[in-house]
Amino acid sequence: MNWITNYVRPRINSLFTRREVPENLWTKCDECGTMLFHRELRENLNVCTSCDHHMxxxxxxxxxxxxxxxxxxxxxxxxxxxxxxxxxxxxxxxxxxxxxxxxxxxxxxxxxxxxxxxxxxxxxxxxxxxxxxxxxxxxxxxxxxxxxxxxxxxxxxxxxxxxxxxxxxxxxxxxxxxxxxxxxxxxxxxxxxxxxxxxxxxxxxxxxxxxxxxxxxxxxxxxxxxxxxxxxxxxxxxxxxxxxxxxxxxxxxxxxxxxxxxxxxxxxxxxxxxxxxxxxxxxxxVKGELPPPAEGPEAAPQPDAAAKKVAAQESGA
Structure with missing residues (x-):
């Protein structure tokens, strides 16, 4: 009897008991009514992912x-x-x-x-x-x-x-x-x-x-x-x-x-x-972590070794 009271009944109750969900997890879009998860909404800067309404x-x-x-x-x-x-x-x-x-x-x-x-x-x-x-x-x-x-x-x-x-x-x-x-x-x-x-x-x-x-x-x-x-x-x-x-x-x-x-x-x-x-x-x-472009004549792009080799072959031909 104790096993039924202490284990089986609480287990059954837990299956049918409705869990409370915090109210701040979901936000309803004022424009289209879509329910938006708080993390997804934050990552999208509070813009509705369904209708692009700006909250x-x-x-x-x-x-x-x-x-x-x-x-x-x-x-x-x-x-x-x-x-x-x-x-x-x-x-x-x-x-x-x-x-x-x-x-x-x-x-x-x-x-x-x-x-x-x-x-x-x-x-x-x-x-x-x-x-x-x-x-x-x-x-x-x-x-x-x-x-x-x-x-x-x-x-x-x-x-x-x-x-x-x-x-x-x-x-x-x-x-x-x-x-x-x-x-x-x-x-x-x-x-x-x-x-x-x-x-x-x-x-x-x-x-x-x-x-x-x-x-x-x-x-x-x-x-x-x-x-x-x-x-x-x-x-x-x-x-x-x-x-x-x-x-x-x-x-x-x-x-x-x-x-x-x-x-x-x-x-x-x-x-x-x-x-x-x-x-x-x-x-x-300049996007990313690249350094800003240099100024002056040294800023001109220099050909790499492969490009120099191809140019030498063409000139020899």
Missing amino acids: QISPRLRFEALFDNGAYAEIDVPAPVQDPLHFRDQKPYPQRLRTAQKATGEKEAMLVAEGEIGRTPVVAAAQDFSFMAGSMGMYVGNAIIAAAERAVASRRPLILFSAAGGARMQEGILSLMQMPRTTVAIEMLREARLPYIVVLTHPTTGGVTASYAMLGDIQIAEPGALICFAGPRVIEQTIREKLPEGFQRAEYLLEHGMLDRVTDRRRMRDELIVILRILQHMPPA
């Missing part, structure tokens, strides 16, 4: 794929005064910040770093839409200024990845003041004659679109990204008309001259390398 991606994962060997150094951003307006809606503003920090593992909605892309030194900044919808507050303004100052000091181009729902309402007018502040920071790059490239990701809206996100020397967008000041629903309710198909999406804006390129995230790194080196009058990047 949201964290700044750290983006930087790991962007910089050479995934190596980069973070740039310190001055911390602003927390909750200067003592704002409270359903929750106090500091509590919302702590919740977002716990959920994302980041201090704020923008990460600034420096490193090399195809052996080209750059400064990069990326917004995190998971952190309070990537909203632009005083910290984001400080981050862009810190990135611009570092780019000017080190004579490096600046690449910015935008993803935001607009200004942060909990900071009121102080949030709106970041629009002129960041515009002045971008002007510093212009005066230093340094490239400023913006990659607009889904979504980029509101005051972010009305300031630093549309001031790039080169404007690139990811496929299907919503890029606008006021959203399509707000416009439709205002004018009481149906908007064109794909209105305010990246492909529509490219067709109407507001963007320079629409580039798949998986090819973004190679695209940026080419653009950066063209803007800085640099030779094409």
Whole structure:
């Protein structure tokens, strides 16, 4: 009886007991509904393997794929005064910040770093839409200024990845003041004659679109990204008309001259390398670990021994 109770019954129960699967192992594509395994999705840079829909991606994962060997150094951003307006809606503003920090593992909605892309030194900044919808507050303004100052000091181009729902309402007018502040920071790059490239990701809206996100020397967008000041629903309710198909999406804006390129995230790194080196009058990047090509007359290719032998036979004939 003990053998049946202690061995047979647990064995039978284990065969029919449903095992719990962690919820974070699978992600459902918002576009086609395909269930994607987390490792496969990460390796594909959060792009659906079925329909190529570009999902949201964290700044750290983006930087790991962007910089050479995934190596980069973070740039310190001055911390602003927390909750200067003592704002409270359903929750106090500091509590919302702590919740977002716990959920994302980041201090704020923008990460600034420096490193090399195809052996080209750059400064990069990326917004995190998971952190309070990537909203632009005083910290984001400080981050862009810190990135611009570092780019000017080190004579490096600046690449910015935008993803935001607009200004942060909990900071009121102080949030709106970041629009002129960041515009002045971008002007510093212009005066230093340094490239400023913006990659607009889904979504980029509101005051972010009305300031630093549309001031790039080169404007690139990811496929299907919503890029606008006021959203399509707000416009439709205002004018009481149906908007064109794909209105305010990246492909529509490219067709109407507001963007320079629409580039798949998986090819973004190679695209940026080419653009950066063209803007800085640099030779094409050398792939792999090969040394860069030598300059001068010694750079001419020398024939090998077999080629010399063939040439000698031909001349003797």
